[in-house]
Amino acid sequence: MLFVGCAGHPAAVTTFDDAHVVVRVLVEGTGPDRTVVAEFDPTDPTAHLYGMELPDGGIDGSGRPTRLAVVGGDWQAVGPVTASVASHEIELAGFDRPFAVYPDGPVILRQAIHEIGDGPHDDPVDVTVTFMACSSKGVCFAPVEQQALSVPIR
Amino acid sequence: MGNLPRAIAALAVIAVVSACSAHAGVAVTETTAPMTAGPTTAAATEPATAAPTDPPTASFELYDPTADAAAEIDAAVAAARADGKRVLVDFGADWCPDCHVLATYLEGEQGSALVDASFHVVKVDVGIFDRNLDISKALGDPIVNGIPAVVILDGAGTIVGSTGDGGLANARSMSETDVLAVLKGWAP
Numbered sequence: 001m002l003f004v005g006c007a008g009h010p011a012a013v014t015t016f017d018d019a020h021v022v023v024r025v026l027v028e029g030t031g032p033d034r035t036v037v038a039e040f041d042p043t044d045p046t047a048h049l050y051g052m053e054l055p056d057g058g059i060d061g062s063g064r065p066t067r068l069a070v071v072g073g074d075w076q077a078v079g080p081v082t083a084s085v086a087s088h089e090i091e092l093a094g095f096d097r098p099f100a101v102y103p104d105g106p107v108i109l110r111q112a113i114h115e116i117g118d119g120p121h122d123d124p125v126d127v128t129v130t131f132m133a134c135s136s137k138g139v140c141f142a143p144v145e146q147q148a149l150s151v152p153i154r
Numbered sequence: 155m156g157n158l159p160r161a162i163a164a165l166a167v168i169a170v171v172s173a174c175s176a177h178a179g180v181a182v183t184e185t186t187a188p189m190t191a192g193p194t195t196a197a198a199t200e201p202a203t204a205a206p207t208d209p210p211t212a213s214f215e216l217y218d219p220t221a222d223a224a225a226e227i228d229a230a231v232a233a234a235r236a237d238g239k240r241v242l243v244d245f246g247a248d249w250c251p252d253c254h255v256l257a258t259y260l261e262g263e264q265g266s267a268l269v270d271a272s273f274h275v276v277k278v279d280v281g282i283f284d285r286n287l288d289i290s291k292a293l294g295d296p297i298v299n300g301i302p303a304v305v306i307l308d309g310a311g312t313i314v315g316s317t318g319d320g321g322l323a324n325a326r327s328m329s330e331t332d333v334l335a336v337l338k339g340w341a342p
Contacts, residue, residue, distance in 0.1 A: 058249060061214065092326050094254045095251075099251070132249065134251065136327075137324070138323070139299075140300075142249065142283060143282065
């Protein structure tokens with residue numbers, strides 16, 4: 001489970017559930033510099049997500065990257081998105097490039113953000129998430145692309 | 155199986171959306187949790203960073219979303235009635251890796267020989283399970299256990315075979331021989 005830690009201010013968790021993946025997003029920190037944390041958790045324990053380095057439209061239209069993007073609003077992204085686990089490559093018949101995939105199970109993406117303006121640092125953070133899960137022992141699930149979420153600040 | 159638009163702007167919105175092989179619900183909810191100092195799952199390794207994004211790929215690779223699938227099936231059945239072959243209706247979508255694997259096998263030397271001798275192939279795009287669902291239902295809804303799903307029709311339009319059990323939905327873990335063996339069983 002992602003969102004456990006020290007006691008104190010409860011962080012608002014926005015949960016999005018679709019295509020056999022549960023996405024939980026919260027904003028860590030205080031003041032104008034914070035971090036958006038998004039956990040992508042496939043409901044099938046044998047399912048993997050694709051690496052964020054995959055092209056937007058996948059390879060030959062197949063697969064989708066796991067992505068977290070801050071979009072508009074009063075917050076802007078600072079630096080790159082980081083992942084909790086490293087991806088590895090798999091080869092599939094018919095594709096001339098390998099697919100970057102994460103190990104089976106959840107992946108956490110983190111994005112540092114900075115509030116534009118002087119505050120009061122309580123505007124929600126608008127993000128989009130993109131993902132697609134595939135079971136190594138079964139089927140692939142339909143992609144979810146640029147799903148908009150508004151993550152409250154607490 | 156229906157996939158509703160994902161126009162979710164507010165919290166606590168619930169709709170019914172389908173995924174590849176099974177029905178799934180979509181919901182956005184807000185709860186609270188103690189603030190965390192960092193990820194606690196999946197032992198963190200050296201953080202990976204996002205690469206620059208590539209431009210979107212072509213509009214479609216295998217399954218044409220604008221095709222009139224019903225008309226194409228009708229034409230293929232008529233052709234099958236005339237030449238004694240059968241119709242191989244291939245339900246899939248470009249996003250589906252297994253669908254690309256099936257296409258690769260069908261276009262290979264053995265697959266091409268099999269298709270040329272035995273089948274008229276019609277590819278039916280199911281989108282994200284929001285397209286051509288009426289055609290799928292009319293043919294026994296083979297996509298409920300995943301795509302690609304194949305239905306074989308004879309020259310009378312009668313179903314003589316189907317992978318509605320999900321038999322090809324994990325084609326990426328099957329050999330070319332195994333995939334083609336499934337189809338050879340339905341060759342006339």
